[in-house]
Amino acid sequence: MKKFSSLLLVSLLSGAMTLGGYKLLVENNDSKKSIITDAAASSYTRPVGLTAENLDFTEAADKAVHYVVHVKNVSYRTVTNPIMEFIYGYRGGQQQEQVGTGSGVIISEDGYIVTNNHVVKDAQDLEVTLNNKKVYKAKLVGTDSKMDIALLKIDSDEKLPYTTFANSDNVKVGEWVLAVGNPYNLNSTVTAGIVSAKARNLGENSIQSFIQTDAAVNPGNSGGALVNTNGELIGINTMISSMTGSYVGYSFAVPSNVTKKIVEDIMEFGNVQRGILGIEGGELNAAASKELGVNDTNGFYVNRVSKGSGAEKSGLKKGDIIVKVDEAAIASYADIQNVLNTKRPNDQVKVTFKRDGKLMTVPVSLSKNDTFSTEIKGLKLENIDATDKRSFGLNYGVKISEINNGRLKPYADDLEGGIILSIGNVKATNVETVSRALENLGEDQSVQVDMITKNGQRLRLII
Missing domain, CATH: 2.40.10.10 (Trypsin-like serine proteases)
Incomplete structure (x- = not known):
């Protein structure tokens, strides 16, 4: 009997241990599995950055509407009647008002306003209306047609709401x-x-x-x-x-x-100061890389370095692949311009480039845009400066400073100092534009050049 009681006690203890172990190990593992699954599921369904707080624009809008203004551009033109002139000998015409509108942004409490150049172009009167309906006459301080920016000024007796510039x-x-x-x-x-x-x-x-x-x-x-x-x-x-x-x-x-x-x-x-590296080339992609015989498909390929430029002085040369300027990654020429547009001549930038598979970084001092020159097809070209623009009555063009083209050499006296206006169907806005247009031509291909000589004569050449 004593033996049976001992056996029964051992059996009960074994059953209890088995049941306890099952509870502890199996069910606990299932619970952990359930928790992990739920957590994983929630990470996929959780919205990322789209909370109600992030989508509340009311404060930003309330700030902005007070420093954004309405800009009115008024110009006048004379309208004539040819029939009246022919029948009655009537001379003169009627003044007709033309109105254009746009927007502007107050950037200082004393009334400086930024807008687009095309909003104020050819304006004879400028009028600015604030958000509080007050109207002011505005004067044009200056413009930059290339970046389509203009600066206006209004005079107010009170301090005006203005914006702060973000980076x-x-x-x-x-x-x-x-x-x-x-x-x-x-x-x-x-x-x-x-x-x-x-x-x-x-x-x-x-x-x-x-x-x-x-x-x-x-x-x-x-x-x-x-x-x-x-x-x-x-x-x-x-x-x-x-x-x-x-x-x-x-x-x-x-x-x-x-x-x-x-x-x-x-x-x-009084004008915009622009700095340039002094390079020409193009962005890399699969097709361009194959044609150039390079392995990289990202970056800016240097095809020419301007003589006397900061790029040449720093040792950049044809075949280099620019991948970074300062801290900005470079995939296209627009990426380079994004950095340079905030720089001035003589500012220094760090240029990182690949040469023979090795990464190199050099400091480059930016050259002044007006001094940028290049020689192609026997023509030494440079961007026109403010004096040339006034002398020729132009706002764009590329100057021929020297002729080494054998076929054109006899006409050098007439052509040197002249201004190229277009190459083929491409407007000659600067040296880079002209160089790119000429560069796309084969050695045996010719192109039409429209220009004005230093004496003011219009010419059309085939080079």
Whole structure:
């Protein structure tokens, strides 16, 4: 009997231990498995950066509408009646008023305003209306047609609300932004979108480097503000991409860092000071890399270095692949311009490039744009300066400083000092434009050149 009782006790203890072990190991593991599964599931379904707080634009909009203004451009033209002149000998005409409108951004409490150059172009009278409906006469301080920026000034007895400039280099693709302006004369209009791209170049020969956004921008928004969610200025809305003239998807803004530098130049020097590396070339991609025989498909390939430029003095040469300027990664010429547009002549930048598979970094002092020259097809070319523009009555062109082309040498006295206006169908806005147009031609190909001689005579050459 005693033996049976001992056996029963052992059996009960064994059963209890087995049951306890099952509870401890199996069910606990199932519980852990359930917790891990739930956590994993929640990480996939959790919204990223889209909380209600992040989508509240009211504070930013309230700031921006007070420093964004309505700009009215008034010009006059004389309208004549040829029939009246022929029948009655009537001479003269009737003055007809033309009105254009846009937006502007107050950048100082004493009344300096940034807008687009095309908003104020050819204006004879400028009028600015604030958000509080007060109207002021404005004067034009200066313009930069290449970047489409203009600076205005109004005189007010009171301190005005103004924007602070954000660092546009810190803007990220996907970031929420607001476009504030006066489309179709609808004052204080705010639209929202995201940054779609940075360093967007809309023309092959453009020096511009835009912020692209899908915030709705329409006629009248030009010159208005592109702001971040803190209400700080990150760009000046400039144009839209549209087949109809109205918003259909994307708009473009001049970055705030570029705008700020242009304004400072106009106020300090009276014009814009631009620095250049002194290189020519093109961005790499699969097709270009194959044609050039290089392995890299990203970066800017240097095809020519200008004599006497900062790039030449720093040792850059044909075949180098620029991958970084200062801290900015370089994938295209627009990326380089995005950095250089905030620099002045004699400023120094760090250029990182690949040569023979090795990375190298050198400091490069920027040259003045007006002194940039190159020689191609026996023509030594340089950008025209302010004196040339006044003398010829031009706002663009490329000067022929020397002729070494054997076929054109006999005409050197007539051609040297002349201004090239176009190469083929390409407007000669600067040396880089002309060089690129000529570079695309084969050795045996000819091209038509329209120019004006130093004596003011219009010529058409075939070179």
